[in-house]
Amino acid sequence: MNLRTDSRQFKRINRRELLKLSPVLALGAFAIPKLQKPLLKTGLAFSDWASARLFRSGHLAPTFDDSELTPFARFPINDYDVDDPGVDLDNWTLTVSGAVQKPGDYTLAQIQTLPKFRQNTRHVCIEGWDVIGRFGGARLADFLNMIGADPAARFITVQCADDYYESLDMATARHPQSLLCYEMYDQPLTREHGAPLRLNIPTKIGYKQAKYLTDLKVSHVLEKAGYWEDQGYSEFYGL
Amino acid sequence: MSTQIAAITNVKTGVIDEAVYEHPFIVRLCHWVNALALLVMVFSGLQIFRAFPSFGAKIPQKDLLHWPKAYALGGWLGGGLQWHLTFMWIYIGTGLLYLNYEIFSRNYKQVLFMPRDIRGVWPMVHHYFFFGPKPYVREAYNPLQKLAYTSAIVLGILSVLTGLAIWKPVQFSWLAWLMGGFRWARLWHFAVMWAILAFLFGHLVMVVLHGWNNFVSMLTGWKKDPEYL
Numbered sequence: 001m002n003l004r005t006d007s008r009q010f011k012r013i014n015r016r017e018l019l020k021l022s023p024v025l026a027l028g029a030f031a032i033p034k035l036q037k038p039l040l041k042t043g044l045a046f047s048d049w050a051s052a053r054l055f056r057s058g059h060l061a062p063t064f065d066d067s068e069l070t071p072f073a074r075f076p077i078n079d080y081d082v083d084d085p086g087v088d089l090d091n092w093t094l095t096v097s098g099a100v101q102k103p104g105d106y107t108l109a110q111i112q113t114l115p116k117f118r119q120n121t122r123h124v125c126i127e128g129w130d131v132i133g134r135f136g137g138a139r140l141a142d143f144l145n146m147i148g149a150d151p152a153a154r155f156i157t158v159q160c161a162d163d164y165y166e167s168l169d170m171a172t173a174r175h176p177q178s179l180l181c182y183e184m185y186d187q188p189l190t191r192e193h194g195a196p197l198r199l200n201i202p203t204k205i206g207y208k209q210a211k212y213l214t215d216l217k218v219s220h221v222l223e224k225a226g227y228w229e230d231q232g233y234s235e236f237y238g239l
Numbered sequence: 240m241s242t243q244i245a246a247i248t249n250v251k252t253g254v255i256d257e258a259v260y261e262h263p264f265i266v267r268l269c270h271w272v273n274a275l276a277l278l279v280m281v282f283s284g285l286q287i288f289r290a291f292p293s294f295g296a297k298i299p300q301k302d303l304l305h306w307p308k309a310y311a312l313g314g315w316l317g318g319g320l321q322w323h324l325t326f327m328w329i330y331i332g333t334g335l336l337y338l339n340y341e342i343f344s345r346n347y348k349q350v351l352f353m354p355r356d357i358r359g360v361w362p363m364v365h366h367y368f369f370f371g372p373k374p375y376v377r378e379a380y381n382p383l384q385k386l387a388y389t390s391a392i393v394l395g396i397l398s399v400l401t402g403l404a405i406w407k408p409v410q411f412s413w414l415a416w417l418m419g420g421f422r423w424a425r426l427w428h429f430a431v432m433w434a435i436l437a438f439l440f441g442h443l444v445m446v447v448l449h450g451w452n453n454f455v456s457m458l459t460g461w462k463k464d465p466e467y468l
Contacts, residue, residue: 003245010247010258010461017459020264024271027329030279040318043325054410061409062416074298122421124408127316128291129300130421203409232317234324239409 048236055238057171061202064120070131072185077192078125078206080227084191085162087212092196098218101148108196111180114138114146118186119177121202123209124239126228135200136183141174149218157224158199159215166210166226168201172238177202180213205237245461258461261379263346269337270457273395276330277439279312279322280398281432286311286319294426327402334395349379352389356382376467391438394431401428 005013029035077083093105118136144156157167172178181200182189189195194211201208207228225235243260262270285306292302313319341347359382365371367383374381380388404414404424418424446454456462 003243004248005245006248006250007256008250010245014455014459014461017264017461021267021271021458023268024275027272027275040321040325043328044321046328047324051407054407056410059410062412070296074296076297122408124421125291125297126320128287128425129293129297131297228317232321234320239407 044234048234051234051236051238052169052171055171055203057175061121061177061239064122064132066120066134068132069120069134069185075123075131075133075184075193076125076129079162079211080164081162085160085212087161087191087195087214089196092214094197094213095215096147096217097215099150099153099220100218103147106147108182110146111138111143111197112182114142117179118183119179119200119202121177121200123202123206125206126233126237134185135179135181136186137179137181137197137200139176140168140178140180140199140201141176143180144173144218147218150220153218153220155219155222157217157219157222158210158213159217160210161212161214164210164212164227165224166199166208167222167224167229167235168199168204168208169236172201172203175201175203203239205234205239207233208237256463257465258463259379259465260460261349261456261462261465262460263340263344264460265340266337266346267457267460269333269340273330273333273337276326276333277435279326280330281436282310282312283319283322283326284428284432286313287316287323288429289319290316294422294429327399331399334399338392350385350388350392352382352385356385359383360386378467379462379465387438387441391435391442394435394438398428398431398435401431404428 030039093107094111095105097103115138116136117139118134120132120134122130122132124130140156149156154170155167156170156173157165159165168178179200181194181198182196184190184193189198194213197213198211199209199213207226222235224230226233229235245258245260247256247258248254249256289306289308289311291297291300292304292306293300294303295301311319313322341350359374362371362374363381363383366373400414401418401424403411404418405421405428408415408421408424415421415424418427452463452465
C-alpha cells in the first residue's frame with residue numbers, strides 16, 4: 001500500500017499519530033499527590049480481589065519433611081510491639097463473639113478436645129524471608145463448628161494480648177490447613193511465639209499468623225482488617 | 240498485513256523522501272505504557288528488596304547489597320508493595336495486549352528471532368563492536384535487533400512468572416517448584432530484573448547512538464528514510 005504526500009501533510013499525519021498516544025499521559029495521575037493514594041488503594045484492592053479468586057479451598061500448601069525444618073532457635077520472633085505481653089496462662093480463655101450459636105469463653109482444654117493436626121509448612125514474611133516450621137493444633141474449621149458459627153458469615157477477626165488484631169476471610173478460615181495453633185515443634189507454644197494460642201494459616205502471609213489470641217469474632221462484614229492492613233498492607237494477602 | 244510506504248515530496252526542495260509505517264498504534268501504546276510500568280516495577284521492586292536484601296536464611300541474615308532508599312519507590316515496604324501490586328496489572332495488561340496483537344496481526348514476523356536469523360547476528364556484532372562493515376539489512380529489524388527484542392519479550396514473560404511464584408507460592412506452588420523453590424524464585428525474579436535493565440541500557444545506548452528516526456517511529460509509527468527500502 002503506497003501513500004503519496006508532501007512534507008507539510010506528512011507532518012500533520014505524524015502529529016495526529018503522536019496525539020493518539022495521549023492516553024499514556026493518563027498514567028500521570030499517579031504523580032498527582034491527591035490522586036496517588038486512592039489510585040494505589042484501588043490497585044491494592046484489585047490485587048486482593050484477584051487473590052481471593054485465585055484461592056482454592058481444596059488446594060493444600062506444600063508440606064515438608066522434618067529434615068527440611070528450620071531449627072526452632074532460628075524461627076524468627078516477630079512482633080509489632082513486645083515479645084511477651086504477659087498473658088496469664090493459668091486463667092486464659094478465648095472469648096468468642098459475633099455470629100455464633102455458642103458465644104462465651106473457651107479454655108485451651110476445650111480447644112484441645114478437638115482433633116489435633118500437625119504440619120510442617122512454610123511461613124512467608126512480607127519482607128521476603130521464609131522459614132519452614134512445625135505447627136500443631138486444632139483445625140479452625142472444627143472450632144468454628146464447635147462454636148456454631150453462622151455458615152453465612154464471611155469473616156473472622158481475632159484480638160491479641162498485645163493489642164494486635166487480624167482478620168481472615170471465611171474460605172481461608174475453613175481451609176483444612178488453617179489451625180488454631182497451640183504447639184510448635186511438638187512443644188507447647190512459648191510466650192515469644194504466642195502462648196497459649198496463635199493462628200497458623202499456611203495459605204496466608206506472615207502478618208496474618210496472629211499470636212497470643214484473646215478474642216475471636218465471627219462476622220458478616222469486615223470491621224477491622226488488621227493492624228498492618230491499617231498501615232497499608234494488603235487485606236487478603238493469600239499466598 | 241502489507242507494509243505501508245509513503246513517498247513524501249518536500250514542498251520547498253521538491254526532493255522525494257520515503258517513509259515506512261513500522262509501528263502500529265497498539266504496539267506504540269503498549270511500548271510506552273509498558274516502559275513506564277516497567278520503571279515503576281523496578282523501583283518499587285527495589286523498595287521491596289530493601290526489606291530483606293538477601294536470598295538466604297533470616298537467621299543468620301547475610302545481606303547481598305544495600306540499596307539506597309533514595310532510589311526506591313514508595314517510601315517504605317508497604318508503599319513499595321502498593322505500587323508493585325498496582326502496576327503489575329498495567330505491566331501484565333500491556334504485555335498481554337501486545338502479545339495478542341503481534342500474534343493475531345502476524346506482526347510478530349517483524350520482531351521474532353528465528354533460526355534463520357542466527358547467521359546474521361555475528362556480522363551485526365562485528366559491525367557494532369569491532370568496526371566491521373555494515374551488513375545489508377532487508378527488514379525493519381536486523382538479526383541482532385530481533386535477538387534483543389525477542390529476548391526482552393521472553394524476559395518480560397519470565398519476570399511475570401517468577402513474580403507470580405513469589406506472590407502466590409501456594410496457589411502456584413508448581414511454579415515455585417519449577418524454579419527450585421521459593422527462595423530461588425525470589426532470586427530469579429531479581430536476576431530477571433537485572434537482565435531487563437541490561438537490555439534497557441543497550442536499548443537506550445542504541446537509540447542515542449543512531450536512532451533518532453527509530454525513536455520518532457515509536458512515537459508516530461512512521462520511520463523516515465529507512466535504510467532497507
